[in-house]
Amino acid sequence: MATSPAANGSFDVARFRAFFPSLADAEWAFFDGPGGTQTPTPVGDAIAQALTLPLSNRGATSVGARNADRIVLECRSAVGDLLGIEPDLAIHGRSATALNYHLAHAISADWTPGDEVVVTRLDHDSNVRPWIEVARRTGAVVRWVDFDPETGELTADAVSEVLSERTRIVALTAASNLIGTIPDVAAIAEVVHRVGGLVYVDGVHYAAHHPVDMATLGADFFVFSPYKLLGPHCAFATGRRDLLDNLRPEKLDPSSNALPERFELGTLPYEQMAGVTAAIDFVAAVAPQRDRRSALVAAMSTIDQHEGRLLRRIEQGVGELPGVTMYSRALERTPTVLFTIDGMSAATIAGRLGELKIAVGAGAFYCDEGARHLGLSTEGAVRVGVAPYNDDEDVDRLLDALVKVTRR
Numbered sequence: 299m300a301t302s303p304a305a306n307g308s309f310d311v312a313r314f315r316a317f318f319p320s321l322a323d324a325e326w327a328f329f330d331g332p333g334g335t336q337t338p339t340p341v342g343d344a345i346a347q348a349l350t351l352p353l354s355n356r357g358a359t360s361v362g363a364r365n366a367d368r369i370v371l372e373c374r375s376a377v378g379d380l381l382g383i384e385p386d387l388a389i390h391g392r393s394a395t396a397l398n399y400h401l402a403h404a405i406s407a408d409w410t411p412g413d414e415v416v417v418t419r420l421d422h423d424s425n426v427r428p429w430i431e432v433a434r435r436t437g438a439v440v441r442w443v444d445f446d447p448e449t450g451e452l453t454a455d456a457v458s459e460v461l462s463e464r465t466r467i468v469a470l471t472a473a474s475n476l477i478g479t480i481p482d483v484a485a486i487a488e489v490v491h492r493v494g495g496l497v498y499v500d501g502v503h504y505a506a507h508h509p510v511d512m513a514t515l516g517a518d519f520f521v522f523s524p525y526k527l528l529g530p531h532c533a534f535a536t537g538r539r540d541l542l543d544n545l546r547p548e549k550l551d552p553s554s555n556a557l558p559e560r561f562e563l564g565t566l567p568y569e570q571m572a573g574v575t576a577a578i579d580f581v582a583a584v585a586p587q588r589d590r591r592s593a594l595v596a597a598m599s600t601i602d603q604h605e606g607r608l609l610r611r612i613e614q615g616v617g618e619l620p621g622v623t624m625y626s627r628a629l630e631r632t633p634t635v636l637f638t639i640d641g642m643s644a645a646t647i648a649g650r651l652g653e654l655k656i657a658v659g660a661g662a663f664y665c666d667e668g669a670r671h672l673g674l675s676t677e678g679a680v681r682v683g684v685a686p687y688n689d690d691e692d693v694d695r696l697l698d699a700l701v702k703v704t705r706r
């Protein structure tokens with residue numbers, strides 16, 4: 299078997315799929331990637347190998363300590379290449395949600411009553427609730443920004459309307475995990491920075507589909523979760539060095555005050571970090587270049603083209619179903635389709651597809667405010683997400699099954 303998914307120019311999805319044990323018998327077609335992707339063998343191997351190496355707490359005086367240290371530094375370097383940041387700005391956390399809470403506490407430490415925080419109805423609750431809770435604690439005012447339910451767009455103009463000289467932070471998604479919308483984060487960051495505010499960007503759904511460059515994105519803080527991109531279940535946050543340098547998160551006294559350790563509570567999960575490095579290397583190997591950063595940028599755009607082609611097929615097929623309403627309509631969007639069928643609950647559709655071994659999501663996906671804003675009932679809608687390993691056969695199966703399941 300090949301040892302790398304490299305695809306000589308174009309994306310060889312069959313070769314890529316061969317690395318995934320869960321795809322080996324093609325029993326299931328997985329369109330539930332927005333909830334977490336399947337994992338290739340090199341990632342599982344890296345985790346097992348790291349955990350069974352001589353391993354102890356990080357240090358320099360024993361083989362176990364040196365292994366732990368190397369694994370941590372390699373992981374930060376890989377995450378640095380993925381996000382276009384320096385390795386010591388890659389903060390490991392248990393999940394994006396945990397990091398958002400932790401950073402929201404640290405960021406809001408100097409807020410005073412009357413300060414303002416902006417949250418959006420396009421965001422996962424993970425980038426909403428922590429801000430509402432720190433606002434309650436500090437007496438800050440919460441301002442909401444809506445997306446247009448007809449177009450799915452969230453614009454810089456809509457954000458401008460709620461900004462003031464008291465705006466401390468705008469919490470904004472780089473891509474909606476509900477309807478795929480990719481707002482113009484750079485344009486929004488520009489208007490927020492003009493009033494002296496900061497932008498905290500949820501990149502969990504975005505980074506699974508697009509190369510990230512913190513500098514051009516205009517984000518002051520950014521968070522992403524590797525389990526949405528073939529990696530293990532954890533997350534990383536980053537931020538501008540000058541801002542992170544000035545934050546004083548709650549931490550143990552003897553633990554390091556350096557970046558990023560200041561934000562990383564307790565012993566790091568070395569085996570998981572080895573898995574993150576392996577996942578990033580696996581993605582980079584799709585488009586080998588002279589360095590890993592260039593390879594990742596090339597690989598993510600190769601994957602984007604592959605996913606975009608499958609997305610167009612899915613959208614066309616779903617659009618032809620009787621009684622369908624599609625909600626994922628923004629001009630710039632990830633390969634994520636959200637729809638309902640008249641007279642049939644989302645859970646029923648997902649359940650029947652599941653019987654045919656096709657995995658999709660049903661519900662509001664922790665974006666309840668957004669789902670309400672779209673006019674959806676509490677049952678939510680069906681979500682079909684494309685991941686790098688999906689192929690035309692998966693799409694054929696999905697569309698055939700949808701015709702069967704929705705036939706009256």
Ligand SMILES: Cc1ncc(COP(=O)(O)O)c(C=O)c1O
Pocket residue numbers: 332333392393394395396422424425471473474475500501502503523532533
């Ligand atoms: C856009 C988005 N943000 C945040 C989260 C939460 O991520 P985590 O599970 O790492 O807390 C998710 C999870 O689905 C997500 O899709």
